[in-house]
Amino acid sequence: MGKSVAEKIFDSHFIDNPADDVCVIRLDAVFCHEITTPVAINDLVRRGKDRVFDPRKIKAVIDHVTPAKDSKTAAQGKILRDWARRHQIRDFFDIGRNGICHAIFPEKGFVRPGFTIIMGDSHTCTYGAFGAFAAGVGTTDLEVGILKGVCAFHYPQTIKINIQGTLPAGVFAKDVILSIIARLGVNGATNKIIEFDGPVVEAMSMEARMTLCNMAIEAGATCGICYPDEVTVDYLWDFIQDEFASRPAALAAYQQFKPDPDAQYEAVVDHDVAQLEPLVTFGYRPDLVRPVKAMEGTQIDQVYIGSCTNGRIEDLRVAAQVIKGRQVHAAVRGIVAPATPQVFRQALQEGIIKTFMEAGFCVTNPTCGACLGMSTGVLAEGEVCASTTNRNFKGRMGKGGMVHLMSPATAAASAIAGCITNSKIYRS
Amino acid sequence: MKNFNGTVLFLNRADINTDEIIPARYLTEISKEALKPYLFEEIHLDGFDPRRDLAGKKIIITRSNFGCGSSREHAPWALEVNGIKLVIAASFARIFRQNMFNCGMLAVELPPARIDHLFEEFASHKTTITTDLARNRFTVAGAGKQEEVPFSLPAFDRALIQVGGWVEYADARY
Known part of the structure; x- marks a missing residue:
């Protein structure tokens, strides 16, 4: 056999x-x-x-x-x-x-x-x-x-x-x-x-x-x-x-x-x-998934691009393409955490870090940090995060916070729009 | 071997994850005892108040996929320092289940219909369980009645709880 x-x-x-x-x-x-x-x-x-x-x-x-x-x-x-x-x-x-x-x-x-x-x-x-x-x-x-x-x-x-x-x-x-x-x-x-x-x-x-x-x-x-x-x-x-x-x-x-x-x-x-289609989670389990268009317009307080799921160079490239020349919405805090020093260095060389910073993102050092609510981007009670991480469990990114999981492209588009949205509207 | 008898806490929901059992913000603790006040702090379960409902409980009965998510062994540790050394569920997440036996604790799966029955008959009453490992039987008592519930325990898992956990087992053999 x-x-x-x-x-x-x-x-x-x-x-x-x-x-x-x-x-x-x-x-x-x-x-x-x-x-x-x-x-x-x-x-x-x-x-x-x-x-x-x-x-x-x-x-x-x-x-x-x-x-x-x-x-x-x-x-x-x-x-x-x-x-x-x-x-x-x-x-x-x-x-x-x-x-x-x-x-x-x-x-x-x-x-x-x-x-x-x-x-x-x-x-x-x-x-x-x-x-x-x-x-x-x-x-x-x-x-x-x-x-x-x-x-x-x-x-x-x-x-x-x-x-x-x-x-x-x-x-x-x-x-x-x-x-x-x-x-x-x-x-x-x-x-x-x-x-x-x-x-x-x-x-x-x-x-x-x-x-x-x-x-x-x-x-x-x-x-x-x-x-x-x-x-x-x-x-x-x-x-x-x-x-x-x-x-x-x-x-x-x-x-x-x-x-x-x-x-x-x-x-x-x-x-x-x-x-x-591009997907996003709702609720507190990662199998609770809907098309982005079904969640379109959901208000967010923070966008987090990083983690062991989506903090690699390709992820940052995709997000930067969406963000380039645009600004993070005034009501949103944008955080990007390159997953490793090599990813960070590569992103610097390619101008990706500059793109993020010009758009108003905070670029942190490589760390797991906010993904599990330990540091560098913990949510307050009642806040909502559009996140490229892997878990939307209750309180995962901070007590009383809500997490919607999505791709880096969707997260980047959502950062600009100030709400969950499809990256299509920002693609030429 | 640890003691697997005592009063039951019923948690009526599937997919209770390890972030709910012990949130990551407490993983900076290095002593197991320090986790004690935070057990189930994030649990998403209407009407459950850990401070009120955990007192004196030694055993959990719950639904499927208990302990899913993070690999943190802080979840069984937080249970144990609160006196809970036996969890009975319709099913477990793999890592959580292994962590329980690795710590010399007991995680027993019962058929979903049996779990339904235990919830129906006992969940709204003070219930105690006595574990007979030699006969593979729980004696469930509460609401003025008593039932014997058979269970199976694979040989490897039984060996782990008998010697006190995986470190003891592996150290003697490998």
């Missing part, structure tokens, strides 16, 4: 089968940030087991609240920083070099096809864009990952989604994934892997594939996976050119992380996006 991508990866990383359909697998990388890791570090110290399984396979970043906003967040940063130093974790990213984990780790070449990765962060599923198995875990799984380099999962069951058609102008990966979450529901892929296949995915950049896989967790999925191809090899080439004689050689090696033609799936879903 043929295997899905995740089945192939599990089989090649198998360590133990402790019971039932539970597999303990070997980890190629354990990623850490300053919110969920310090408790694991303190617990390892308390147990007299302050060790790491392999300092080269552990990567760490301070990203959620940076620069620290108060004594507590300063202490969290310090615990991670001191730990990284004492264990010679070379790939540790601090002030000036830090960015949002799910943007900076792929950018540094740390995510490869066929890898197994865990992190104490639910959006770890982003890395599946490279044909890897990557899952968000809690602090205890992270702690065992740091100490032993293993993690336990149920043997994977996979849903395959064939994304068909051609994306219309003004419709992006964010709209595609919102339409898929709306179709599956917030519980529709729980305990399952999603493989994204089809011509729409093949035509996507790595940035767009990361947006797609990033929100797989919002349908409950353990991981979203795209198949490695030329786009993947081109993105990784700077990091892998010593390993392979040529790009075709790398591609040939990575083909093993495509599913077998006779792979067995829990379900195969054909999802046609040819008629898809």
Whole structure:
């Protein structure tokens, strides 16, 4: 019987089968940030087991609240920083070099096809864009990952989604994934892997594939996976050119992380996006989705462009195209947070930062910040945010605040209009 | 092993996410005990007042997809420091469920019809549950009646609660 991508990866990383359909697998990388890791570090110290399984396979970043906003967040940063130093974790990213984990780790070449990765962060599923198995875990799984380099999962069951058609102008990966979450529901892929296949995915950049896989967790999925191809090899080439004689050689090696033609799936879903419109969420669940035109005119107080979902260079380019030469509405606060220093630098070189600033946007340093209501753009009671982030849960961006999720194009258009609106009216 | 007996809190809504259980603004706490006052601060549930309704509760019965969203283990920790070590639901989000067992806590799925029945019969009365792990039975008592409710517990999950959690389990084996 043929295997899905995740089945192939599990089989090649198998360590133990402790019971039932539970597999303990070997980890190629354990990623850490300053919110969920310090408790694991303190617990390892308390147990007299302050060790790491392999300092080269552990990567760490301070990203959620940076620069620290108060004594507590300063202490969290310090615990991670001191730990990284004492264990010679070379790939540790601090002030000036830090960015949002799910943007900076792929950018540094740390995510490869066929890898197994865990992190104490639910959006770890982003890395599946490279044909890897990557899952968000809690602090205890992270702690065992740091100490032993293993993690336990149920043997994977996979849903395959064939994304068909051609994306219309003004419709992006964010709209595609919102339409898929709306179709599956917030519980529709729980305990399952999603493989994204089809011509729409093949035509996507790595940035767009990361947006797609990033929100797989919002349908409950353990991981979203795209198949490695030329786009993947081109993105990784700077990091892998010593390993392979040529790009075709790398591609040939990575083909093993495509599913077998006779792979067995829990379900195969054909999802046609040819008629898809720009989408936006309403309410407090990411599967509550409507066309932008149905929410047209909804008043907003803030626009936030950033996050591990939509803070990459392509996202900023699209938003800047909409904003160029226009002004943020007088009643709206516009905030843009480039996801990494590299994205920030690139945006500076391309004049994108200038465009945002001339339009009246505040440009912040790379950080998760406002996405989860921790810093740099927290909402007040009763305020509404048009946001390119991934969760619209009650109080997510601040107690009593309302979040509408949308693409960077829609968010940019809404910033100008002062209300939720389609970017079409600003496109020439 | 932890104690899985006590008074029940009924939360009558599906998809209660971990931001509702413990909002991100409290994730700057490094001690689990510090999370105690903030459990369910953001819950979107009419008529529920955490200060009034949490007192003395040891067990939660709720609907499907409990604990969806963020991977934060602060959610089970916030439950545990408030004395809640058992959650019974129609279904759980994967990471939350794993976090419960990783901490040596118990997350039990019952068929939706059984959850409906428990809400209908017991939700408006003071209800207690006694857990018999050897026989895989809950004894649910309240409103002057008593019922035995069977449940299943996969072997791996049972092993985790018996040894106290995943760190203990993994450290002994890997």
